[in-house]
Amino acid sequence: MLDWTDRHYRYFARLISKHAVLYTEMITTGALIHGDRERYLQFNTQESPLALQLGGSHPKELAICAKMAEEMGYDEVNLNVGCPSDRVQNNMIGACLMGHPELVADCIDAMQQAVSIPVTVKHRIGIDDQDSYAELxxxxxTIAATGCSTFIVHARKAILQGLSPKENREIPPLKYDVAYQLKKDFPELEIIINGGIKTINECLEHVNHLDGVMVGREAYQNPWLLNQVDQSLYGAPDSTLSRHQVLEEMIPYIEEELNNGTYLGHITRHILGIFHSMPGGRKFRRYISENAHKPGATIDVLKNAIKLVTQEQAAALEARATNHN
Incomplete structure:
Protein backbone atom coordinates (compact mmCIF):
# COMPACT_ATOMS: atom_id res chain seq x y z
CA MET A 1 0.00 0.00 0.00
CA LEU A 2 2.96 2.30 -0.60
CA ASP A 3 1.79 5.84 -1.41
CA TRP A 4 -1.83 4.83 -0.68
CA THR A 5 -2.55 4.69 3.05
CA ASP A 6 -1.02 8.04 3.90
CA ARG A 7 -2.42 10.33 6.59
CA HIS A 8 -4.99 11.91 4.25
CA TYR A 9 -6.51 8.56 3.29
CA ARG A 10 -6.50 7.42 6.91
CA TYR A 11 -8.36 10.55 8.08
CA PHE A 12 -10.95 9.91 5.36
CA ALA A 13 -11.24 6.22 6.29
CA ARG A 14 -11.73 7.07 9.97
CA LEU A 15 -14.77 9.17 9.09
CA ILE A 16 -16.35 6.04 7.60
CA SER A 17 -15.35 3.50 10.28
CA LYS A 18 -14.75 4.43 13.91
CA HIS A 19 -13.37 1.03 14.94
CA ALA A 20 -11.21 -0.43 12.15
CA VAL A 21 -7.50 -0.45 12.98
CA LEU A 22 -5.71 1.65 10.36
CA TYR A 23 -2.16 0.97 9.14
CA THR A 24 0.37 3.30 7.63
CA GLU A 25 2.11 2.48 4.40
CA MET A 26 5.38 0.63 4.99
CA ILE A 27 8.10 3.05 6.11
CA THR A 28 11.71 1.90 6.14
CA THR A 29 13.95 2.32 9.16
CA GLY A 30 16.40 4.27 7.01
CA ALA A 31 13.74 6.82 6.10
CA LEU A 32 12.96 7.43 9.77
CA ILE A 33 16.51 7.42 11.10
CA HIS A 34 18.13 9.42 8.30
CA GLY A 35 15.16 11.23 6.74
CA ASP A 36 12.34 13.58 7.70
CA ARG A 37 10.79 11.56 10.52
CA GLU A 38 8.20 14.23 11.29
CA ARG A 39 6.82 14.01 7.77
CA TYR A 40 6.76 10.21 7.78
CA LEU A 41 5.24 9.82 11.25
CA GLN A 42 2.79 12.73 11.22
CA PHE A 43 -0.84 11.80 11.78
CA ASN A 44 -4.08 13.29 13.03
CA THR A 45 -5.10 12.05 16.48
CA GLN A 46 -8.53 11.18 15.09
CA GLU A 47 -6.91 8.38 13.05
CA SER A 48 -6.42 6.14 16.12
CA PRO A 49 -6.38 3.20 16.59
CA LEU A 50 -3.38 3.38 14.28
CA ALA A 51 -0.44 1.09 13.58
CA LEU A 52 2.92 2.05 12.09
CA GLN A 53 4.19 -0.52 9.60
CA LEU A 54 7.98 -0.72 9.42
CA GLY A 55 10.35 -2.20 6.89
CA GLY A 56 13.80 -3.21 8.04
CA SER A 57 16.04 -6.07 9.16
CA HIS A 58 18.43 -4.55 11.69
CA PRO A 59 17.17 -5.18 15.25
CA LYS A 60 18.72 -2.04 16.75
CA GLU A 61 17.35 0.21 14.01
CA LEU A 62 13.89 -1.34 14.28
CA ALA A 63 13.97 -0.85 18.05
CA ILE A 64 14.81 2.83 17.58
CA CYS A 65 11.95 3.27 15.10
CA ALA A 66 9.50 1.34 17.27
CA LYS A 67 10.34 3.73 20.11
CA MET A 68 9.69 6.67 17.80
CA ALA A 69 6.26 5.21 17.01
CA GLU A 70 5.38 4.82 20.66
CA GLU A 71 6.54 8.34 21.51
CA MET A 72 4.47 9.76 18.65
CA GLY A 73 1.33 8.05 19.96
CA TYR A 74 0.91 5.07 17.64
CA ASP A 75 -1.09 2.19 19.10
CA GLU A 76 0.87 -0.65 17.46
CA VAL A 77 4.05 -1.20 15.47
CA ASN A 78 4.08 -3.83 12.73
CA LEU A 79 7.05 -5.43 10.95
CA ASN A 80 6.41 -6.05 7.25
CA VAL A 81 7.73 -9.46 6.16
CA GLY A 82 5.49 -9.65 3.12
CA CYS A 83 6.42 -6.94 0.60
CA PRO A 84 7.90 -8.59 -2.52
CA SER A 85 9.37 -5.60 -4.37
CA ASP A 86 12.92 -5.77 -5.75
CA ARG A 87 13.82 -2.49 -4.06
CA VAL A 88 13.15 -3.79 -0.58
CA GLN A 89 14.65 -7.23 -1.28
CA ASN A 90 17.98 -5.62 -2.10
CA ASN A 91 17.98 -4.10 1.39
CA MET A 92 16.84 -7.29 3.17
CA ILE A 93 13.37 -5.89 3.79
CA GLY A 94 10.00 -7.49 3.27
CA ALA A 95 9.14 -10.99 2.10
CA CYS A 96 12.74 -12.14 1.64
CA LEU A 97 13.01 -12.14 5.45
CA MET A 98 10.75 -15.20 5.56
CA GLY A 99 13.87 -17.13 4.64
CA HIS A 100 15.50 -15.89 7.86
CA PRO A 101 13.08 -16.61 10.72
CA GLU A 102 15.76 -16.32 13.41
CA LEU A 103 16.67 -12.81 12.20
CA VAL A 104 12.99 -11.82 12.20
CA ALA A 105 12.70 -13.14 15.76
CA ASP A 106 15.71 -11.01 16.77
CA CYS A 107 14.06 -7.98 15.17
CA ILE A 108 10.73 -8.55 16.89
CA ASP A 109 12.41 -9.19 20.23
CA ALA A 110 14.42 -5.97 20.01
CA MET A 111 11.28 -3.99 19.15
CA GLN A 112 9.37 -5.52 22.03
CA GLN A 113 12.18 -4.70 24.44
CA ALA A 114 12.02 -1.06 23.33
CA VAL A 115 8.28 -0.41 23.63
CA SER A 116 5.19 -1.30 25.63
CA ILE A 117 2.73 -1.08 22.70
CA PRO A 118 1.97 -4.29 20.74
CA VAL A 119 4.55 -5.42 18.19
CA THR A 120 3.02 -7.47 15.37
CA VAL A 121 4.22 -9.09 12.15
CA LYS A 122 2.74 -9.30 8.65
CA HIS A 123 4.00 -12.07 6.39
CA ARG A 124 3.30 -14.35 3.45
CA ILE A 125 2.70 -18.12 3.61
CA GLY A 126 6.01 -18.77 1.90
CA ILE A 127 8.55 -17.57 -0.65
CA ASP A 128 9.87 -19.18 -3.83
CA ASP A 129 10.64 -22.84 -3.11
CA GLN A 130 10.44 -22.29 0.65
CA ASP A 131 6.70 -22.77 0.64
CA SER A 132 5.97 -25.92 2.62
CA TYR A 133 3.64 -25.77 5.58
CA ALA A 134 6.42 -27.15 7.76
CA GLU A 135 8.59 -24.12 6.90
CA LEU A 136 5.73 -21.71 7.60
CA THR A 142 10.19 -19.07 15.95
CA ILE A 143 8.63 -15.60 16.02
CA ALA A 144 6.01 -16.57 18.59
CA ALA A 145 8.78 -17.68 20.96
CA THR A 146 9.66 -13.99 21.40
CA GLY A 147 6.22 -13.32 22.85
CA CYS A 148 4.81 -11.83 19.65
CA SER A 149 1.17 -12.90 19.57
CA THR A 150 -0.34 -11.26 16.47
CA PHE A 151 0.39 -12.56 12.95
CA ILE A 152 -1.21 -10.97 9.88
CA VAL A 153 -1.05 -13.60 7.16
CA HIS A 154 -1.21 -12.66 3.49
CA ALA A 155 -2.44 -16.04 2.28
CA ARG A 156 -0.25 -16.17 -0.85
CA LYS A 157 3.36 -17.14 -1.28
CA ALA A 158 5.68 -14.55 -2.79
CA ILE A 159 7.71 -15.40 -5.87
CA LEU A 160 10.70 -13.12 -5.50
CA GLN A 161 12.42 -14.06 -8.74
CA GLY A 162 10.41 -13.50 -11.89
CA LEU A 163 7.21 -11.76 -10.72
CA SER A 164 6.57 -8.07 -10.22
CA PRO A 165 4.96 -6.80 -7.01
CA LYS A 166 1.65 -6.46 -8.87
CA GLU A 167 1.92 -10.03 -10.20
CA ASN A 168 2.73 -11.22 -6.68
CA ARG A 169 -0.65 -9.87 -5.58
CA GLU A 170 -2.47 -11.79 -8.31
CA ILE A 171 -0.67 -14.85 -9.68
CA PRO A 172 0.27 -16.98 -6.65
CA PRO A 173 -3.00 -18.63 -5.58
CA LEU A 174 -4.72 -17.66 -2.38
CA LYS A 175 -4.66 -20.44 0.21
CA TYR A 176 -6.85 -19.35 3.08
CA ASP A 177 -6.85 -22.90 4.43
CA VAL A 178 -3.16 -22.49 5.28
CA ALA A 179 -3.99 -19.61 7.61
CA TYR A 180 -6.84 -21.64 9.09
CA GLN A 181 -4.39 -24.43 9.83
CA LEU A 182 -2.04 -22.00 11.57
CA LYS A 183 -4.86 -21.03 13.90
CA LYS A 184 -5.53 -24.68 14.69
CA ASP A 185 -1.85 -25.29 15.42
CA PHE A 186 -1.38 -22.03 17.36
CA PRO A 187 -4.75 -21.39 19.04
CA GLU A 188 -3.13 -19.03 21.54
CA LEU A 189 -2.03 -16.65 18.76
CA GLU A 190 -4.09 -13.94 17.09
CA ILE A 191 -4.15 -14.88 13.39
CA ILE A 192 -5.48 -12.22 11.01
CA ILE A 193 -6.08 -13.02 7.33
CA ASN A 194 -5.18 -10.78 4.38
CA GLY A 195 -5.32 -11.09 0.61
CA GLY A 196 -8.06 -10.82 -2.02
CA ILE A 197 -10.89 -10.03 0.40
CA LYS A 198 -13.54 -7.81 -1.17
CA THR A 199 -16.81 -8.02 0.79
CA ILE A 200 -18.12 -7.94 4.34
CA ASN A 201 -19.62 -11.39 3.82
CA GLU A 202 -16.15 -12.74 3.03
CA CYS A 203 -14.84 -11.05 6.19
CA LEU A 204 -17.57 -12.68 8.27
CA GLU A 205 -16.73 -16.08 6.83
CA HIS A 206 -13.06 -15.69 7.71
CA VAL A 207 -13.75 -14.61 11.29
CA ASN A 208 -15.58 -17.90 11.78
CA HIS A 209 -12.11 -19.47 11.57
CA LEU A 210 -9.70 -16.69 12.51
CA ASP A 211 -9.35 -13.67 14.76
CA GLY A 212 -9.58 -10.85 12.25
CA VAL A 213 -9.35 -9.63 8.68
CA MET A 214 -7.09 -7.08 7.03
CA VAL A 215 -8.47 -5.50 3.84
CA GLY A 216 -6.16 -3.35 1.75
CA ARG A 217 -6.82 -2.48 -1.85
CA GLU A 218 -10.57 -3.04 -1.81
CA ALA A 219 -10.93 -0.67 1.15
CA TYR A 220 -8.99 1.91 -0.86
CA GLN A 221 -10.72 1.51 -4.21
CA ASN A 222 -14.18 0.99 -2.70
CA PRO A 223 -13.90 2.84 0.64
CA TRP A 224 -17.59 2.64 1.47
CA LEU A 225 -16.93 -1.02 2.31
CA LEU A 226 -15.68 0.38 5.63
CA ASN A 227 -19.17 1.67 6.41
CA GLN A 228 -20.29 -1.89 7.26
CA VAL A 229 -17.28 -2.76 9.43
CA ASP A 230 -18.36 -1.26 12.76
CA GLN A 231 -21.68 -3.07 12.95
CA SER A 232 -20.77 -6.33 11.22
CA LEU A 233 -17.35 -6.97 12.77
CA TYR A 234 -17.32 -4.93 15.99
CA GLY A 235 -20.97 -5.14 16.99
CA ALA A 236 -21.16 -1.35 17.16
CA PRO A 237 -23.77 0.92 15.57
CA ASP A 238 -23.27 1.74 11.91
CA SER A 239 -21.76 5.10 11.16
CA THR A 240 -24.54 7.65 10.99
CA LEU A 241 -22.80 9.56 8.20
CA SER A 242 -23.89 9.25 4.58
CA ARG A 243 -21.38 9.44 1.73
CA HIS A 244 -22.25 13.10 1.22
CA GLN A 245 -21.87 13.82 4.94
CA VAL A 246 -18.44 12.16 4.99
CA LEU A 247 -17.34 14.50 2.21
CA GLU A 248 -18.81 17.49 4.07
CA GLU A 249 -16.72 16.42 7.08
CA MET A 250 -13.65 16.31 4.85
CA ILE A 251 -14.07 19.91 3.68
CA PRO A 252 -12.71 21.70 6.79
CA TYR A 253 -9.85 19.20 6.97
CA ILE A 254 -8.94 19.86 3.33
CA GLU A 255 -9.25 23.62 3.76
CA GLU A 256 -6.85 23.52 6.70
CA GLU A 257 -4.40 21.40 4.73
CA LEU A 258 -4.60 23.78 1.75
CA ASN A 259 -3.84 26.68 4.08
CA ASN A 260 -0.76 24.76 5.23
CA GLY A 261 0.44 24.38 1.65
CA THR A 262 -0.79 20.86 0.86
CA TYR A 263 -1.54 20.25 -2.81
CA LEU A 264 -5.25 19.49 -3.32
CA GLY A 265 -4.64 16.44 -5.50
CA HIS A 266 -2.62 14.77 -2.74
CA ILE A 267 -5.83 14.55 -0.70
CA THR A 268 -8.59 14.18 -3.28
CA ARG A 269 -6.90 11.22 -5.02
CA HIS A 270 -7.86 9.14 -1.97
CA ILE A 271 -11.59 9.87 -2.10
CA LEU A 272 -12.27 9.09 -5.75
CA GLY A 273 -13.95 5.76 -4.99
CA ILE A 274 -16.52 6.92 -2.45
CA PHE A 275 -19.33 6.75 -5.03
CA HIS A 276 -18.11 3.44 -6.45
CA SER A 277 -20.85 1.82 -8.59
CA MET A 278 -23.31 4.61 -7.82
CA PRO A 279 -25.03 7.17 -10.08
CA GLY A 280 -22.70 10.12 -10.55
CA GLY A 281 -19.62 8.21 -9.40
CA ARG A 282 -17.92 8.41 -12.76
CA LYS A 283 -18.56 12.15 -13.14
CA PHE A 284 -17.28 12.69 -9.60
CA ARG A 285 -14.02 10.88 -10.34
CA ARG A 286 -13.54 12.55 -13.70
CA TYR A 287 -14.16 16.08 -12.47
CA ILE A 288 -11.73 15.76 -9.59
CA SER A 289 -9.11 14.00 -11.70
CA GLU A 290 -9.28 16.73 -14.34
CA ASN A 291 -9.24 19.70 -11.96
CA ALA A 292 -7.57 18.91 -8.63
CA HIS A 293 -4.07 18.96 -10.14
CA LYS A 294 -4.41 22.44 -11.64
CA PRO A 295 -2.30 25.24 -10.11
CA GLY A 296 -4.24 27.04 -7.42
CA ALA A 297 -7.00 24.42 -7.22
CA THR A 298 -9.25 25.10 -4.23
CA ILE A 299 -11.92 23.31 -2.23
CA ASP A 300 -14.38 24.38 -4.93
CA VAL A 301 -13.17 21.43 -7.00
CA LEU A 302 -14.60 19.02 -4.44
CA LYS A 303 -17.76 21.07 -3.91
CA ASN A 304 -18.44 21.15 -7.66
CA ALA A 305 -17.83 17.40 -7.93
CA ILE A 306 -20.33 16.79 -5.11
CA LYS A 307 -22.90 18.92 -6.97
CA LEU A 308 -22.47 16.74 -10.06
CA VAL A 309 -23.20 13.63 -8.02
CA THR A 310 -26.22 15.22 -6.37
CA GLN A 311 -27.65 16.20 -9.76
CA GLU A 312 -27.02 12.75 -11.23
CA GLN A 313 -28.60 10.98 -8.28
CA ALA A 314 -31.64 13.26 -8.35
CA ALA A 315 -32.08 12.53 -12.05
CA ALA A 316 -31.80 8.79 -11.39
CA LEU A 317 -34.47 9.00 -8.67
CA GLU A 318 -36.76 10.99 -10.94
CA ALA A 319 -36.29 8.47 -13.74
CA ARG A 320 -37.14 5.58 -11.40
CA ALA A 321 -40.24 7.40 -10.16
CA THR A 322 -41.35 8.06 -13.72
CA ASN A 323 -40.87 4.43 -14.70
CA HIS A 324 -42.75 3.28 -11.61
CA ASN A 325 -45.73 5.48 -12.46
Whole structure:
Protein backbone atom coordinates (compact mmCIF):
# COMPACT_ATOMS: atom_id res chain seq x y z
CA MET A 1 0.00 0.00 0.00
CA LEU A 2 2.96 2.30 -0.60
CA ASP A 3 1.79 5.84 -1.41
CA TRP A 4 -1.83 4.83 -0.68
CA THR A 5 -2.55 4.69 3.05
CA ASP A 6 -1.02 8.04 3.90
CA ARG A 7 -2.42 10.33 6.59
CA HIS A 8 -4.99 11.91 4.25
CA TYR A 9 -6.51 8.56 3.29
CA ARG A 10 -6.50 7.42 6.91
CA TYR A 11 -8.36 10.55 8.08
CA PHE A 12 -10.95 9.91 5.36
CA ALA A 13 -11.24 6.22 6.29
CA ARG A 14 -11.73 7.07 9.97
CA LEU A 15 -14.77 9.17 9.09
CA ILE A 16 -16.35 6.04 7.60
CA SER A 17 -15.35 3.50 10.28
CA LYS A 18 -14.75 4.43 13.91
CA HIS A 19 -13.37 1.03 14.94
CA ALA A 20 -11.21 -0.43 12.15
CA VAL A 21 -7.50 -0.45 12.98
CA LEU A 22 -5.71 1.65 10.36
CA TYR A 23 -2.16 0.97 9.14
CA THR A 24 0.37 3.30 7.63
CA GLU A 25 2.11 2.48 4.40
CA MET A 26 5.38 0.63 4.99
CA ILE A 27 8.10 3.05 6.11
CA THR A 28 11.71 1.90 6.14
CA THR A 29 13.95 2.32 9.16
CA GLY A 30 16.40 4.27 7.01
CA ALA A 31 13.74 6.82 6.10
CA LEU A 32 12.96 7.43 9.77
CA ILE A 33 16.51 7.42 11.10
CA HIS A 34 18.13 9.42 8.30
CA GLY A 35 15.16 11.23 6.74
CA ASP A 36 12.34 13.58 7.70
CA ARG A 37 10.79 11.56 10.52
CA GLU A 38 8.20 14.23 11.29
CA ARG A 39 6.82 14.01 7.77
CA TYR A 40 6.76 10.21 7.78
CA LEU A 41 5.24 9.82 11.25
CA GLN A 42 2.79 12.73 11.22
CA PHE A 43 -0.84 11.80 11.78
CA ASN A 44 -4.08 13.29 13.03
CA THR A 45 -5.10 12.05 16.48
CA GLN A 46 -8.53 11.18 15.09
CA GLU A 47 -6.91 8.38 13.05
CA SER A 48 -6.42 6.14 16.12
CA PRO A 49 -6.38 3.20 16.59
CA LEU A 50 -3.38 3.38 14.28
CA ALA A 51 -0.44 1.09 13.58
CA LEU A 52 2.92 2.05 12.09
CA GLN A 53 4.19 -0.52 9.60
CA LEU A 54 7.98 -0.72 9.42
CA GLY A 55 10.35 -2.20 6.89
CA GLY A 56 13.80 -3.21 8.04
CA SER A 57 16.04 -6.07 9.16
CA HIS A 58 18.43 -4.55 11.69
CA PRO A 59 17.17 -5.18 15.25
CA LYS A 60 18.72 -2.04 16.75
CA GLU A 61 17.35 0.21 14.01
CA LEU A 62 13.89 -1.34 14.28
CA ALA A 63 13.97 -0.85 18.05
CA ILE A 64 14.81 2.83 17.58
CA CYS A 65 11.95 3.27 15.10
CA ALA A 66 9.50 1.34 17.27
CA LYS A 67 10.34 3.73 20.11
CA MET A 68 9.69 6.67 17.80
CA ALA A 69 6.26 5.21 17.01
CA GLU A 70 5.38 4.82 20.66
CA GLU A 71 6.54 8.34 21.51
CA MET A 72 4.47 9.76 18.65
CA GLY A 73 1.33 8.05 19.96
CA TYR A 74 0.91 5.07 17.64
CA ASP A 75 -1.09 2.19 19.10
CA GLU A 76 0.87 -0.65 17.46
CA VAL A 77 4.05 -1.20 15.47
CA ASN A 78 4.08 -3.83 12.73
CA LEU A 79 7.05 -5.43 10.95
CA ASN A 80 6.41 -6.05 7.25
CA VAL A 81 7.73 -9.46 6.16
CA GLY A 82 5.49 -9.65 3.12
CA CYS A 83 6.42 -6.94 0.60
CA PRO A 84 7.90 -8.59 -2.52
CA SER A 85 9.37 -5.60 -4.37
CA ASP A 86 12.92 -5.77 -5.75
CA ARG A 87 13.82 -2.49 -4.06
CA VAL A 88 13.15 -3.79 -0.58
CA GLN A 89 14.65 -7.23 -1.28
CA ASN A 90 17.98 -5.62 -2.10
CA ASN A 91 17.98 -4.10 1.39
CA MET A 92 16.84 -7.29 3.17
CA ILE A 93 13.37 -5.89 3.79
CA GLY A 94 10.00 -7.49 3.27
CA ALA A 95 9.14 -10.99 2.10
CA CYS A 96 12.74 -12.14 1.64
CA LEU A 97 13.01 -12.14 5.45
CA MET A 98 10.75 -15.20 5.56
CA GLY A 99 13.87 -17.13 4.64
CA HIS A 100 15.50 -15.89 7.86
CA PRO A 101 13.08 -16.61 10.72
CA GLU A 102 15.76 -16.32 13.41
CA LEU A 103 16.67 -12.81 12.20
CA VAL A 104 12.99 -11.82 12.20
CA ALA A 105 12.70 -13.14 15.76
CA ASP A 106 15.71 -11.01 16.77
CA CYS A 107 14.06 -7.98 15.17
CA ILE A 108 10.73 -8.55 16.89
CA ASP A 109 12.41 -9.19 20.23
CA ALA A 110 14.42 -5.97 20.01
CA MET A 111 11.28 -3.99 19.15
CA GLN A 112 9.37 -5.52 22.03
CA GLN A 113 12.18 -4.70 24.44
CA ALA A 114 12.02 -1.06 23.33
CA VAL A 115 8.28 -0.41 23.63
CA SER A 116 5.19 -1.30 25.63
CA ILE A 117 2.73 -1.08 22.70
CA PRO A 118 1.97 -4.29 20.74
CA VAL A 119 4.55 -5.42 18.19
CA THR A 120 3.02 -7.47 15.37
CA VAL A 121 4.22 -9.09 12.15
CA LYS A 122 2.74 -9.30 8.65
CA HIS A 123 4.00 -12.07 6.39
CA ARG A 124 3.30 -14.35 3.45
CA ILE A 125 2.70 -18.12 3.61
CA GLY A 126 6.01 -18.77 1.90
CA ILE A 127 8.55 -17.57 -0.65
CA ASP A 128 9.87 -19.18 -3.83
CA ASP A 129 10.64 -22.84 -3.11
CA GLN A 130 10.44 -22.29 0.65
CA ASP A 131 6.70 -22.77 0.64
CA SER A 132 5.97 -25.92 2.62
CA TYR A 133 3.64 -25.77 5.58
CA ALA A 134 6.42 -27.15 7.76
CA GLU A 135 8.59 -24.12 6.90
CA LEU A 136 5.73 -21.71 7.60
CA UNK A 137 5.01 -23.47 10.90
CA UNK A 138 8.68 -23.11 11.86
CA UNK A 139 8.62 -19.42 10.94
CA UNK A 140 5.57 -18.69 13.10
CA UNK A 141 6.81 -20.84 15.99
CA THR A 142 10.19 -19.07 15.95
CA ILE A 143 8.63 -15.60 16.02
CA ALA A 144 6.01 -16.57 18.59
CA ALA A 145 8.78 -17.68 20.96
CA THR A 146 9.66 -13.99 21.40
CA GLY A 147 6.22 -13.32 22.85
CA CYS A 148 4.81 -11.83 19.65
CA SER A 149 1.17 -12.90 19.57
CA THR A 150 -0.34 -11.26 16.47
CA PHE A 151 0.39 -12.56 12.95
CA ILE A 152 -1.21 -10.97 9.88
CA VAL A 153 -1.05 -13.60 7.16
CA HIS A 154 -1.21 -12.66 3.49
CA ALA A 155 -2.44 -16.04 2.28
CA ARG A 156 -0.25 -16.17 -0.85
CA LYS A 157 3.36 -17.14 -1.28
CA ALA A 158 5.68 -14.55 -2.79
CA ILE A 159 7.71 -15.40 -5.87
CA LEU A 160 10.70 -13.12 -5.50
CA GLN A 161 12.42 -14.06 -8.74
CA GLY A 162 10.41 -13.50 -11.89
CA LEU A 163 7.21 -11.76 -10.72
CA SER A 164 6.57 -8.07 -10.22
CA PRO A 165 4.96 -6.80 -7.01
CA LYS A 166 1.65 -6.46 -8.87
CA GLU A 167 1.92 -10.03 -10.20
CA ASN A 168 2.73 -11.22 -6.68
CA ARG A 169 -0.65 -9.87 -5.58
CA GLU A 170 -2.47 -11.79 -8.31
CA ILE A 171 -0.67 -14.85 -9.68
CA PRO A 172 0.27 -16.98 -6.65
CA PRO A 173 -3.00 -18.63 -5.58
CA LEU A 174 -4.72 -17.66 -2.38
CA LYS A 175 -4.66 -20.44 0.21
CA TYR A 176 -6.85 -19.35 3.08
CA ASP A 177 -6.85 -22.90 4.43
CA VAL A 178 -3.16 -22.49 5.28
CA ALA A 179 -3.99 -19.61 7.61
CA TYR A 180 -6.84 -21.64 9.09
CA GLN A 181 -4.39 -24.43 9.83
CA LEU A 182 -2.04 -22.00 11.57
CA LYS A 183 -4.86 -21.03 13.90
CA LYS A 184 -5.53 -24.68 14.69
CA ASP A 185 -1.85 -25.29 15.42
CA PHE A 186 -1.38 -22.03 17.36
CA PRO A 187 -4.75 -21.39 19.04
CA GLU A 188 -3.13 -19.03 21.54
CA LEU A 189 -2.03 -16.65 18.76
CA GLU A 190 -4.09 -13.94 17.09
CA ILE A 191 -4.15 -14.88 13.39
CA ILE A 192 -5.48 -12.22 11.01
CA ILE A 193 -6.08 -13.02 7.33
CA ASN A 194 -5.18 -10.78 4.38
CA GLY A 195 -5.32 -11.09 0.61
CA GLY A 196 -8.06 -10.82 -2.02
CA ILE A 197 -10.89 -10.03 0.40
CA LYS A 198 -13.54 -7.81 -1.17
CA THR A 199 -16.81 -8.02 0.79
CA ILE A 200 -18.12 -7.94 4.34
CA ASN A 201 -19.62 -11.39 3.82
CA GLU A 202 -16.15 -12.74 3.03
CA CYS A 203 -14.84 -11.05 6.19
CA LEU A 204 -17.57 -12.68 8.27
CA GLU A 205 -16.73 -16.08 6.83
CA HIS A 206 -13.06 -15.69 7.71
CA VAL A 207 -13.75 -14.61 11.29
CA ASN A 208 -15.58 -17.90 11.78
CA HIS A 209 -12.11 -19.47 11.57
CA LEU A 210 -9.70 -16.69 12.51
CA ASP A 211 -9.35 -13.67 14.76
CA GLY A 212 -9.58 -10.85 12.25
CA VAL A 213 -9.35 -9.63 8.68
CA MET A 214 -7.09 -7.08 7.03
CA VAL A 215 -8.47 -5.50 3.84
CA GLY A 216 -6.16 -3.35 1.75
CA ARG A 217 -6.82 -2.48 -1.85
CA GLU A 218 -10.57 -3.04 -1.81
CA ALA A 219 -10.93 -0.67 1.15
CA TYR A 220 -8.99 1.91 -0.86
CA GLN A 221 -10.72 1.51 -4.21
CA ASN A 222 -14.18 0.99 -2.70
CA PRO A 223 -13.90 2.84 0.64
CA TRP A 224 -17.59 2.64 1.47
CA LEU A 225 -16.93 -1.02 2.31
CA LEU A 226 -15.68 0.38 5.63
CA ASN A 227 -19.17 1.67 6.41
CA GLN A 228 -20.29 -1.89 7.26
CA VAL A 229 -17.28 -2.76 9.43
CA ASP A 230 -18.36 -1.26 12.76
CA GLN A 231 -21.68 -3.07 12.95
CA SER A 232 -20.77 -6.33 11.22
CA LEU A 233 -17.35 -6.97 12.77
CA TYR A 234 -17.32 -4.93 15.99
CA GLY A 235 -20.97 -5.14 16.99
CA ALA A 236 -21.16 -1.35 17.16
CA PRO A 237 -23.77 0.92 15.57
CA ASP A 238 -23.27 1.74 11.91
CA SER A 239 -21.76 5.10 11.16
CA THR A 240 -24.54 7.65 10.99
CA LEU A 241 -22.80 9.56 8.20
CA SER A 242 -23.89 9.25 4.58
CA ARG A 243 -21.38 9.44 1.73
CA HIS A 244 -22.25 13.10 1.22
CA GLN A 245 -21.87 13.82 4.94
CA VAL A 246 -18.44 12.16 4.99
CA LEU A 247 -17.34 14.50 2.21
CA GLU A 248 -18.81 17.49 4.07
CA GLU A 249 -16.72 16.42 7.08
CA MET A 250 -13.65 16.31 4.85
CA ILE A 251 -14.07 19.91 3.68
CA PRO A 252 -12.71 21.70 6.79
CA TYR A 253 -9.85 19.20 6.97
CA ILE A 254 -8.94 19.86 3.33
CA GLU A 255 -9.25 23.62 3.76
CA GLU A 256 -6.85 23.52 6.70
CA GLU A 257 -4.40 21.40 4.73
CA LEU A 258 -4.60 23.78 1.75
CA ASN A 259 -3.84 26.68 4.08
CA ASN A 260 -0.76 24.76 5.23
CA GLY A 261 0.44 24.38 1.65
CA THR A 262 -0.79 20.86 0.86
CA TYR A 263 -1.54 20.25 -2.81
CA LEU A 264 -5.25 19.49 -3.32
CA GLY A 265 -4.64 16.44 -5.50
CA HIS A 266 -2.62 14.77 -2.74
CA ILE A 267 -5.83 14.55 -0.70
CA THR A 268 -8.59 14.18 -3.28
CA ARG A 269 -6.90 11.22 -5.02
CA HIS A 270 -7.86 9.14 -1.97
CA ILE A 271 -11.59 9.87 -2.10
CA LEU A 272 -12.27 9.09 -5.75
CA GLY A 273 -13.95 5.76 -4.99
CA ILE A 274 -16.52 6.92 -2.45
CA PHE A 275 -19.33 6.75 -5.03
CA HIS A 276 -18.11 3.44 -6.45
CA SER A 277 -20.85 1.82 -8.59
CA MET A 278 -23.31 4.61 -7.82
CA PRO A 279 -25.03 7.17 -10.08
CA GLY A 280 -22.70 10.12 -10.55
CA GLY A 281 -19.62 8.21 -9.40
CA ARG A 282 -17.92 8.41 -12.76
CA LYS A 283 -18.56 12.15 -13.14
CA PHE A 284 -17.28 12.69 -9.60
CA ARG A 285 -14.02 10.88 -10.34
CA ARG A 286 -13.54 12.55 -13.70
CA TYR A 287 -14.16 16.08 -12.47
CA ILE A 288 -11.73 15.76 -9.59
CA SER A 289 -9.11 14.00 -11.70
CA GLU A 290 -9.28 16.73 -14.34
CA ASN A 291 -9.24 19.70 -11.96
CA ALA A 292 -7.57 18.91 -8.63
CA HIS A 293 -4.07 18.96 -10.14
CA LYS A 294 -4.41 22.44 -11.64
CA PRO A 295 -2.30 25.24 -10.11
CA GLY A 296 -4.24 27.04 -7.42
CA ALA A 297 -7.00 24.42 -7.22
CA THR A 298 -9.25 25.10 -4.23
CA ILE A 299 -11.92 23.31 -2.23
CA ASP A 300 -14.38 24.38 -4.93
CA VAL A 301 -13.17 21.43 -7.00
CA LEU A 302 -14.60 19.02 -4.44
CA LYS A 303 -17.76 21.07 -3.91
CA ASN A 304 -18.44 21.15 -7.66
CA ALA A 305 -17.83 17.40 -7.93
CA ILE A 306 -20.33 16.79 -5.11
CA LYS A 307 -22.90 18.92 -6.97
CA LEU A 308 -22.47 16.74 -10.06
CA VAL A 309 -23.20 13.63 -8.02
CA THR A 310 -26.22 15.22 -6.37
CA GLN A 311 -27.65 16.20 -9.76
CA GLU A 312 -27.02 12.75 -11.23
CA GLN A 313 -28.60 10.98 -8.28
CA ALA A 314 -31.64 13.26 -8.35
CA ALA A 315 -32.08 12.53 -12.05
CA ALA A 316 -31.80 8.79 -11.39
CA LEU A 317 -34.47 9.00 -8.67
CA GLU A 318 -36.76 10.99 -10.94
CA ALA A 319 -36.29 8.47 -13.74
CA ARG A 320 -37.14 5.58 -11.40
CA ALA A 321 -40.24 7.40 -10.16
CA THR A 322 -41.35 8.06 -13.72
CA ASN A 323 -40.87 4.43 -14.70
CA HIS A 324 -42.75 3.28 -11.61
CA ASN A 325 -45.73 5.48 -12.46
Missing amino acids: HHFVK
